[in-house]
Amino acid sequence: MLGNPASLPHALLLAGPGGVGKSRFAAAMAARLLCEQPRGSWACGECDACRWQAGGNHPDFRKVTLEVDDAEGDEASTKASSKKSGVATQIKIHQIRALEDFVFVGSHRHGNRVVIVDPADAMNGAAANSLLKILEEPPPSVYFIMVSSKWRSLLPTLRSRCRKVLFGVPETGAAVAWLKQAGIKDPEMELGLAGGAPLRALARSERGTKDSTAEIIAPLSRQPLDPLTLAAHWESQLKVNPELNLENLVDTVQKWLHDLIRVRAALAPRYLARENENLSRLAATADPARLNRCHDSLLKVRATARHPLNTLLFLEDLAARCAVALTPARH
Template structure:
């Protein structure tokens, strides 16, 4: 199975030396730009056993095993909600290989009682402990083992400290690939023990043609203007834009379902019906609500200061009207409130209470 690197990562990839890697590398950047794809490409290249200079070759046994999720020296640790992002049997199809190392698989046939349970969005303590306990032995194929953890910021303090101890005394022939959307949430001691690699958001010149190609491959006809609109509203997060355009935002409330009623309400400025709005959107993930609030507020400040709109140019009329009546100092204070809310968005607090409080504070921006 050939997995090509996204074009916006080619420069970062060219700067890596696969023969001289640190024991831990921390990939960080904006959410929704494909960092997990880059991490998997790197993991596969490190495990690839070809003698060719270009890796991964996608032809050797190690590459085939990686694609099927059966390579004994690759360990991916992600929240339950992201398990589908890891290599698995379905990705490889029929590759004709009869001999593959079989790792222990979790039984799902008798998991009916867990079927209705919502998948966790954080990495659990048990996952880290089980994984790190299993890397004390030598790699099965005698080369190296790769451990991928994404996103690192979802580790709780106990798990983070367990990982830190391992990074301080890393097992021989084991390389860690850590991925993060929020570098500021990671323990400084963990960051200091990794080589940091920033993965930048792709430019529109790269994103727009790529999105057009993805849509064409899926047989979906969409105007260039619509693609640009969705990309802007996604803050340049090309993978998020693709999922929205392809209708792959996931089960439950999609990003589009969340943003539309919230943005419409925010456009009403001082007349916002915060109670009714909270009733409509409070079941959505808090992180997505906060991102939308942040982008709208950023556009308001940008419109006030420079007459420019980045995220929601299609809502220019509402933004211009709101920016005229918003009090600059209150808008700046509200921005700080949103930043603080982002730091605590993973806490087990009631969404309804939080979003109501934020919408009330938003309404106050327009009052003397």
């Protein structure tokens, strides 16, 4: 694909799960398109254009991403989230409109111009429609590279303007070897918890998430399960581990429940392979219908994890759902 840029469409959509290298590929593609002395499919890394790109100063490159909060969010919910995280939750229309002069005026270096939109699924409706108008009449030698882990949520008309390139998780052995080379102590565990996505596994390890995973799921194997005791335990973990938040905690419980459902169906765990013995013990008496109802309910619970009204009540509700899910099946 990169060896012959002339064959590229004006808009690409790099789609697939998070943590598999889509953003890195987009950056490599942009560097190749801007390089003035390319070497096959790769940028040379030595010309003026490559040095400017590496320094973030190339005049023919733009990246549209989530802005650091400037208290000008389009919606109240966006403002609330941004104040907490420092980063907006949407790509807004003014960011896309700012591309118009860049796209239609001309190239500084008389070559290609490149725009990366990452994550493209973060565009609000107005921003997506504004981008669609630009893509309807694209100037020559202007390339748009959109990156998305939720590409199905993009406007169908926007998707239709792009050539989709699907990314998948790499082969497990190769991913484990790469993580070992990166210095990860337990690559198999980290890769499993990351759903097979090596970059996500690397980020999890660097955040120190592994230890909290064991603390989150260990009490779930102790029967009978006391929801109040479990919720208090989870709350203590949130206090002692600054890298752990409610969203991460719910995500871990979801993975545990997903694997419990798989083991109940005589399948191997996907995320927590080392918990196979405990999962098998629990699955032996579990009611599949209760497990599936709990799994479905956690999808809604996770949506409120970012802004719960009361953390302890949220955790007690989560623990109670798990206790109901683990109620033995009646024979």
